[in-house]
Amino acid sequence: MSFGKVPLKEFLHKVPSGNCEICPSVGEDDAIIKIDKPYIIIHSDPITESSVDPGFLSIAVACNDVNMKGAPCKWALTTLLLSSRESLDRILSGINEACKILGCNVVGGHTEVVMNLPSDIVVTTAFSTTDKILTARNAKDGDYIVMVGSAGIEGTWILANQFEDYLLKLGVKKETIESAKRFKYDIIVQEKALNIVEYAIGMHDATEGGVLQAILEIAKLSNLKAVINPNLIPVRKETLEITRALSIDYLRLISSGAFLVITRNPEEVVNKVEESNVIGRLIRGEPSLHLEGVGDFNEDFEEELVRFESSYNGRR
Numbered sequence: 001m002s003f004g005k006v007p008l009k010e011f012l013h014k015v016p017s018g019n020c021e022i023c024p025s026v027g028e029d030d031a032i033i034k035i036d037k038p039y040i041i042i043h044s045d046p047i048t049e050s051s052v053d054p055g056f057l058s059i060a061v062a063c064n065d066v067n068m069k070g071a072p073c074k075w076a077l078t079t080l081l082l083s084s085r086e087s088l089d090r091i092l093s094g095i096n097e098a099c100k101i102l103g104c105n106v107v108g109g110h111t112e113v114v115m116n117l118p119s120d121i122v123v124t125t126a127f128s129t130t131d132k133i134l135t136a137r138n139a140k141d142g143d144y145i146v147m148v149g150s151a152g153i154e155g156t157w158i159l160a161n162q163f164e165d166y167l168l169k170l171g172v173k174k175e176t177i178e179s180a181k182r183f184k185y186d187i188i189v190q191e192k193a194l195n196i197v198e199y200a201i202g203m204h205d206a207t208e209g210g211v212l213q214a215i216l217e218i219a220k221l222s223n224l225k226a227v228i229n230p231n232l233i234p235v236r237k238e239t240l241e242i243t244r245a246l247s248i249d250y251l252r253l254i255s256s257g258a259f260l261v262i263t264r265n266p267e268e269v270v271n272k273v274e275e276s277n278v279i280g281r282l283i284r285g286e287p288s289l290h291l292e293g294v295g296d297f298n299e300d301f302e303e304e305l306v307r308f309e310s311s312y313n314g315r316r
Contacts, residue, residue, distance in 0.1 A: 031075075037129035037130055039130050043066050044126075046123045047122045051119060055092060055097075056095065056097055057154075058098075058122040059076060061124075061154075061207060063098075064187075064189050064257075064259070067205075068204060070130060070134045070200065071129065072103060072190060073103075075107045076104055078106055080111040081120065081123075082111070082113045082120050083118065083119055101185070102188065134197070134201065135201075136201070136222045137222065140282075141224065143201060143263065143264055145260055145282065146277065147211070147261075147279045148193075149234065149275055150235050150239065151211045151239060152210065152251075152258075154187050154207070159180070167242060172242055180242060196261060196272045199268045200262065200269075201263060203260065204259060207254060210255045211252075211255055212252055212297075214259075215289050218282075219282070219289055222282055224282040224284065224287060225283050225284070229279060230293075
């Protein structure tokens with residue numbers, strides 16, 4: 001049996017698989033895992049548009065969300081829909097690299113070449129176990145929101161890699177672009193998340209929609225109003241330079257690598273991890289996002305935010 005020119009047996013050994021009772025192998029269609037805790041954490045995420053190391057990104061992003069429940073990512077299922085066979089090794093290499101950093105094992109999945117597919121799609125389902133439930137549903141009036149990491153880490157990394165020539169034409173410095181290309185490993189948040197889990201009521205990854213969308217989702221889930229000072233949100237100089245050149249709002253740029261912590265002990269969180277800051281609080285009121293000096297936003301805040309972007313971006 002083979003996948004193109006790659007024997008199936010060799011393909012299976014290109015990704016880490018370990019702590020399972022029955023692991024992926026020729027003739028086995030399922031993995032069997034023995035668990036020792038009462039809850040299973042499961043999250044799926046697709047990488048559909050990034051051509052920059054999609055294998056690494058897929059594992060990192062899916063596991064980040066598992067980490068938001070206070071657990072290390074243990075297992076992953078990966079589905080690879082490929083535009084051509086040539087990209088297989090590159091994607092597997094990225095999966096392998098991310099799994100080694102996280103201590104995560106690939107216990108199954110699916111791979112095929114899809115005719116007329118414009119770009120590769122990598123879907124990862126990440127799993128772990130826990131004996132404690134973290135959720136913003138348990139937040140109370142007066143709880144703090146701490147942001148760990150900086151706005152737009154993932155987006156900045158992707159832009160620097162995929163649009164380097166265009167950014168140079170726009171006047172972005174070469175050293176800024178090279179520095180942003182090194183953001184890759186900052187996308188993984190597991191070590192930071194596990195370091196502060198004892199102080200967290202809930203945690204939330206800032207991916208699609210960026211930091212602002214993530215905060216609004218926390219407000220909706222907690223049934224509280226999130227009051228945020230946008231000037232306190234951490235952002236790196238590379239992100240500022242690149243987003244200004246492209247007229248992109250860094251607070252809505254895809255931000256894997258940053259996450260939000262709901263806590264009653266903000267000083268403990270800030271002291272435990274670098275690049276973190278208390279950015280606001282949850283208070284009683286209609287579930288919404290309030291940006292100090294800007295205004296309130298509810299469900300449909302996209303168009304409204306455009307009118308206010310200069311009011312907070314201009315303060316940097």
